[in-house]
Ligand SMILES: NC(=O)C1=CN([C@@H]2O[C@H](COP(=O)(O)OP(=O)(O)OC[C@H]3O[C@@H](n4cnc5c(N)ncnc54)[C@H](O)[C@@H]3O)[C@@H](O)[C@H]2O)C=CC1
């Protein structure tokens with residue numbers, strides 16, 4: 001899309017106050033779009049942005065933000081590492097249906113959903129997985145369960161006059177990441193990152209946030225009547241699968257922490273995670289506990305899960321803008337507050 005074509009076009013980023021959302025906002029502004037943000041919380045101020053505070057589950061909150069909007073980016077979610085079944089279903093399922101209703105009522109024609117490559121993951125190895133893989137029959141957590149339902153809702157809404165597409169990133173990291181890097185450092189500081197889970201040879205995709213943003217904007221600019229991307233899902237990765245524990249080690253050593261050297265059997269850690277999950281369930285009426293090591297996170301740490309992005313390359317001309325080594329360095333440099341000062 002030419003620069004002149006973008007002028008006057010309004011993009012709405014639902015969840016634009018979050019990690020990925022704010023990076024999408026910044027890139028849209030750089031490319032000359034007018035940008036609205038819709039979020040529960042105002043996490044930043046920018047005179048170029050019109051910020052709407054509200055709950056995406058309420059159509060009356062959404063409609064004012066949708067006036068004259070060219071495309072909606074929906075990247076809102078409750079925190080993926082929480083375990084609130086009701087909230088996940090409310091926001092990711094009911095909320096997404098509400099966004100679609102509001103789009104149609106406001107005359108918005110385009111919706112780009114941030115889905116997740118994890119919609120096909122159920123704790124077993126996925127090696128160079130394509131978008132044709134079936135959805136997970138037994139999702140490992142409520143987050144994944146609702147991301148599957150959410151993607152189905154959005155892709156099924158695609159029609160001759162309402163164009164939808166789902167972007168499936170995997171393992172997003174980068175500046176202002178609230179999940180990956182802070183959790184890794186917190187786990188290391190707690191002395192729980194001394195061991196690799198499994199043999200340390202499981203290969204995984206980690207995707208730099210700027211590449212995820214690039215995939216989203218490419219999709220929005222290809223989302224036209226008759227386009228082959230309409231109603232489809234696309235993996236967006238760095239296209240550089242890496243040993244999971246090599247990636248974490250680069251992040252940890254880059255921030256001055258020791259990388260795990262020894263190995264623990266995968267099955268042993270997984271059984272401990274299951275026992276922890278049962279204990280947390282029994283304690284729920286007394287105290288909400290969110291352990292870092294859950295069956296899901298342990299599986300992610302001990303199995304292969306990397307995906308082919310050939311469909312995005314072929315259909316949208318996607319190409320990662322930042323390679324993994326540069327991305328890791330940019331990320332480490334962006335977290336001075338997480339650096340190990342005790343060495
Ligand atoms: N972080 C990762 O590694 C991956 C994330 N994703 C997807 O990327 C998207 C963005 O994720 P992150 O930026 O990491 O999450 P985040 O937690 O940083 O941002 C989510 C935003 O959604 C907003 N939100 C939540 N409920 C809302 C509601 N009811 N109304 C309005 N706003 C609401 C939050 O306030 C927050 O600003 C999500 O859809 C997630 O499923 C997909 C693959 C990997």
Ligand SMILES: CC(C)=CCC[C@@H](C)[C@H]1CC[C@H]2C3=C(CC[C@]12C)[C@@]1(C)CCC(=O)C[C@@H]1CC3
Nearest residue numbers: 080116118171179180183184187292297300301
């Ligand atoms: C074992 C351990 C404590 C590792 C520290 C890193 C983890 C916090 C991340 C490693 C893989 C990440 C991941 C996600 C969240 C953070 C990790 C578990 C997601 C679940 C985030 C939301 C998604 O859509 C899928 C991601 C898969 C990878």
